[in-house]
Amino acid sequence: MGPAIFNGLLGGGSLGLAAVGVTMLWWISGQFNLAQAATVLVGAYCGWLSAGALTPVGALFVAAAGGGLAGWVISAIITPKGVAQRVTVGLLLGFGTGLAIVAALQVALSNDYRSIALAATGTSTVAGTGISMGDLAGMLVALGACVTVAWCRDRTAIGRVLRAAAEDPMTAQLAGVPVGRMITGVGAASGAMAGLAGWSMGVAGAFSTADASRLVLLISAVAVVGGIGRIARTLIAGVVLGAVGSVISELAQPRLVDVPALVGLLIALAATPKIREANTSRLRGRVWP
Amino acid sequence: MTVGLVDQRTSPKVGDLSIRIAWVLVGVGAIILALAQPGSIGTLFLYAVLAQSWNLIGGLAGYASFGQVVFFGIGGYAAALAMDRLGMSFWVAFPFGGLVAGSFGLIFGDLVLRVRGLYFAVATIALAQAAKTVITSWPGLAGQSGVLTIATVGLHTPTPRPSAFGFDTLFVAVALVATLVVAWIGRTRLGDALSVIRDDEDLAGTLGIAVRPAKVVAFTLSATVAGLAGGIYAFQVVSLSPSALFAPLLSVVMVAAVIAGGTGVLRPLRGAVLLWLMATGLGHLLPPLAEVFAGGFVAIVIMVERRRRAS
Numbered sequence: 001m002g003p004a005i006f007n008g009l010l011g012g013g014s015l016g017l018a019a020v021g022v023t024m025l026w027w028i029s030g031q032f033n034l035a036q037a038a039t040v041l042v043g044a045y046c047g048w049l050s051a052g053a054l055t056p057v058g059a060l061f062v063a064a065a066g067g068g069l070a071g072w073v074i075s076a077i078i079t080p081k082g083v084a085q086r087v088t089v090g091l092l093l094g095f096g097t098g099l100a101i102v103a104a105l106q107v108a109l110s111n112d113y114r115s116i117a118l119a120a121t122g123t124s125t126v127a128g129t130g131i132s133m134g135d136l137a138g139m140l141v142a143l144g145a146c147v148t149v150a151w152c153r154d155r156t157a158i159g160r161v162l163r164a165a166a167e168d169p170m171t172a173q174l175a176g177v178p179v180g181r182m183i184t185g186v187g188a189a190s191g192a193m194a195g196l197a198g199w200s201m202g203v204a205g206a207f208s209t210a211d212a213s214r215l216v217l218l219i220s221a222v223a224v225v226g227g228i229g230r231i232a233r234t235l236i237a238g239v240v241l242g243a244v245g246s247v248i249s250e251l252a253q254p255r256l257v258d259v260p261a262l263v264g265l266l267i268a269l270a271a272t273p274k275i276r277e278a279n280t281s282r283l284r285g286r287v288w289p
Numbered sequence: 290m291t292v293g294l295v296d297q298r299t300s301p302k303v304g305d306l307s308i309r310i311a312w313v314l315v316g317v318g319a320i321i322l323a324l325a326q327p328g329s330i331g332t333l334f335l336y337a338v339l340a341q342s343w344n345l346i347g348g349l350a351g352y353a354s355f356g357q358v359v360f361f362g363i364g365g366y367a368a369a370l371a372m373d374r375l376g377m378s379f380w381v382a383f384p385f386g387g388l389v390a391g392s393f394g395l396i397f398g399d400l401v402l403r404v405r406g407l408y409f410a411v412a413t414i415a416l417a418q419a420a421k422t423v424i425t426s427w428p429g430l431a432g433q434s435g436v437l438t439i440a441t442v443g444l445h446t447p448t449p450r451p452s453a454f455g456f457d458t459l460f461v462a463v464a465l466v467a468t469l470v471v472a473w474i475g476r477t478r479l480g481d482a483l484s485v486i487r488d489d490e491d492l493a494g495t496l497g498i499a500v501r502p503a504k505v506v507a508f509t510l511s512a513t514v515a516g517l518a519g520g521i522y523a524f525q526v527v528s529l530s531p532s533a534l535f536a537p538l539l540s541v542v543m544v545a546a547v548i549a550g551g552t553g554v555l556r557p558l559r560g561a562v563l564l565w566l567m568a569t570g571l572g573h574l575l576p577p578l579a580e581v582f583a584g585g586f587v588a589i590v591i592m593v594e595r596r597r598r599a600s
Contacts, residue, residue, distance in 0.1 A: 032407045034355075034414075077588060087406045088353040089591060092544060095355055096588040099541055213537055217418040220411045228407075256426060262419050269404055269412055 004250040005243050012242015013142035014200035016235040018215075019222035020146055021071070021190035021197075027229045028166045028186045029079045031090035035098030036194050037215035039074065041105055043067035043195025044114075044207045051116045056203065059116060060141065063199035064192040070101070071191010072184055079183050098216065106209040113210075116202035138200030142235065145196055149189070150231045162186065214258055221265040237264070312559060319562045322569060331453070331525070333565040334460035338518040339539060340546035340557035340564075341467035345511035347544065348552030349474065350504050351487030352402070356413030357515060357543055359420045362534035364390035364516025365523035366424060369439050372448070372524070379448035383459075383520030390516020391509050398508030402501060405490065417540075421531045438528045448524075456525045463521065464558075467514045472554045474510075483507055542568070549590050 022036045033039075046066030051059040078093045153159040164172040165182045173179045201207050222241060226234030244260040323330055339361065346352050368386030371377040377385065401412040451459070474480045482503040485493040494500050523529055542564055550560020567586065 032410075034410075077592065088351075088410065091353060091355070091407065091410045092548065093588050093591050095544070096541065096585065096591070099537055100585040100588065213421075214418060217414050220414060224408065224411055253426065256422070258418065258422060262415050262422075265411065265415050269408055270400075 004246045008243035008246025009139070009239050011138065011204050011246065012239040013139035013235070014197040014204065014238075015218055015222055015242055016226075016238020017142035017145055017200070018194045018197035018219045019226060019234045019238055020149065020231050021193035022219060022223045023226065023228050023231065023234045024149065024186055024193075025075060025079075025183075025190045026223075028162060029075070029183045030087065031078050032087060032094070032220075032223075032228075033074060033078060033187075033190065034091055034094035034216060034220070035074045035078070035101065036094075036190070036219050037212050038098040038101035038105075039067050039070045039191045039194035040198040040201070040215060040219070041102060041207065041209060041212060042070040043191075043198030044116075044202045045105060045109055045198075046195065047116050047199040047202050048114045051202075056116055060196065060199050063195040063202075065195070067195015067198060068188045068192035071194060072188035074098075074191065075184050075187020079187070098212070102209050102212040109209075111209045113206040113208045114202065115206045116199065138204045141196050141200050142238075145193055146231055146235045149193070153231070218258065218261050221261040225261075225264045225268045315559070315563050315566060318566050322566060326569065329565070329569050331457040331460050332569065333562065334457065334464045335518055335522065336542055336546060336561040336565050336568075337464040337558050338460065338467050338514060339543045340550070340561040341464065341471055342511045342515040342518070343543035344471060344547050344552055344557045345474070345507050345514065346504075348547050348557065349471070349480065349483045349487065350507045351483075352405075352504065352508075353410055353544070354413040354508075354511075355410050355540055355544075356415070356417035357511060358535055358537075358540045359413075359417040360390040360394055360512035360515040361519040361522070361539060362420060362424070362531070363393050363512075364519030365529055365534045366437065366519075367516070368520030369437050369523040369529055372439050373437065379451075379524050382448075383517060383524070386520030386523070387513045387517035390519065391513030394509040394512025394516075395505065398505040398512070399501075402504045402508060417535060421535045424531050436528065436530045439524060450524065450527075456521065459521050460518070463514070463517050466517075468554060468558065470510060470514070471557075474507075475554060479503055479506060545586055545590070549586070 018036055018040050021039075022033050025031060025033050043063040043066055047056075047059040047063035050062040054062065074094065074097055077097055078090045153162060161172075161177050162182055164175070165177050165179045169179045198207070218241075222238045223234060225241065226237035228234075241260050241264055245257040248259055249257040319333075323333070339357075342360075343354070343357055346354050346357065364383075364386035366386075367389035368379075368382040371382040371385050372379060397416055401409060401416065404412060474483070482493065482498045482500075485496065485498055486500055486503060490500060519534065523534075526533065542561075546560035546564045547557045548560070549563050550556040550558065564586075
């Protein structure tokens with residue numbers, strides 16, 4: 001069971017990374033991106049397509065760029081300028097856009113399972129536990145990306161501007177902050193994180209467009225369980241749910257791998273009063289300058 | 290106006306001639322397609338039932354559910370299992386499917402309608418995925434990976450299978466019933482309550498409206514309607530699989546028909562006609578692109594409407 005826990009912890013990192021992207025866009029725009037799973041798949045396919053021509057590490061940058069481009073387009077679609085938009089409208093837009101992207105990927109590349117081969121494959125033993133090199137690479141990428149994002153948000157000048165735009169967009173706009181560009185910028189960063197998560201999934205195992213609907217659920221569940229808007233907690237939620245899912249699939253049957261995410265989501269929705277109350281402040285949407 | 294874009298008051302205005310002409314063209318196209326492919330009329334009315342099902346919760350109550358397809362699937366499997374295991378007649382099994390879906394709607398509705406907006410949407414997505422996982426992982430419930438086939442020949446056949454025309458007639462009947470239910474709700478206090486909830490839920494609570502019971506009733510009716518359609522569909526396709534009965538495309542059809550057509554009593558039906566025209570017409574030309582069209586269509590319609598309202 002040790003390897004299952006360890007590899008689950010590592011594999012959950014990529015899930016957490018994609019959910020952090022969702023949480024970042026929610027933080028600045030108040031819109032929840034249901035197309036993030038589609039962006040993860042865009043990144044994974046970009047990595048897979050370029051892995052043959054480039055090294056797997058080079059493919060990582062292509063995956064991030066592909067995901068970033070998709071994230072930029074999606075954020076432009078789901079976050080309006082100049083009008084108040086309810087969260088549900090953004091959800092509908094993300095849902096439709098995500099389905100169209102996944103269906104287009106399926107038409108172009110089929111729904112066969114693919115994976116990105118690393119130069120260093122197989123398992124390595126650390127403290128008596130076999131660790132998948134793909135999972136380890138994925139976790140390192142996830143951790144690095146999350147630390148970078150958190151550092152940029154909290155410690156840099158651009159982070160201060162982003163925080164101002166997130167806190168009060170109207171005032172920030174009056175103070176000369178280009179709020180619209182900030183939102184699409186965060187959307188692109190969020191997409192790049194999803195692209196990296198896709199690359200991580202590709203090197204850790206296999207991916208297919210058939211996974212899209214469960215990815216939508218897993219990413220949304222991790223974002224909600226992590227307390228939307230919190231980077232560290234979201235990553236931890238992804239890692240923990242990944243580990244528990246891995247153990248359950250090892251002990252019971254692989255099809256039950258998503259059960260912890262469902263149970264975690266249920267508990268978060270039922271037991272956290274903050275979640276129930278949080279709706280009222282953002283339900284009506286924001287008016288962007 | 291929670292969903293905003295699906296409110297009937299934001300639908301095409303009387304003076305908007307170009308949109309009216311476009312709807313007339315859609316109607317003409319639908320008649321031509323119906324004459325050219327009479328076998329696809331059942332699909333049109335299946336879409337109409339699904340649209341009215343989503344209209345009950347998404348349009349009237351303003352709760353955007355992304356997992357309403359789960360009740361279509363539950364109704365389908367319940368009817369198929371009743372026929373396969375209990376030897377129930379189809380004429381009893383498909384209303385039974387609707388009843389089972391409605392019961393699940395009552396239970397789930399009471400749980401998921403405690404949250405709103407984003408959290409409600411995520412909860413309904415989780416519901417759909419959970420139902421799919423249960424059906425594929427429970428070996429005693431259905432066959433391998435949730436695949437179940439209803440016997441249509443031999444001594445143990447519970448009911449002779451209706452003809453294609455018979456199935457079409459059934460879908461027409463259920464679409465009619467669903468439309469009458471929507472019309473009836475609009476004339477009752479429940480309809481008034483849902484209208485206030487859709488516009489401002491907090492205000493509805495302040496006015497003394499029993500908010501949660503009203504929402505749960507709408508959710509249960511929506512689930513029952515979807516379950517009835519699922520029960521008929523199950524016997525039509527004979528061989529069921531989770532990927533067919535819980536298909537994301539069906540969720541999109543539900544949502545897109547109401548967004549394109551608008552809410553109210555008859556508007557979702559014209560949305561269903563448009564979706565059917567697209568799915569059957571374009572899907573016939575380029576079958577793999579049907580989902581791309583459907584997904585993109587939802588996004589484009591909302592963006593156009595958003596721009597129109599902003600200007």
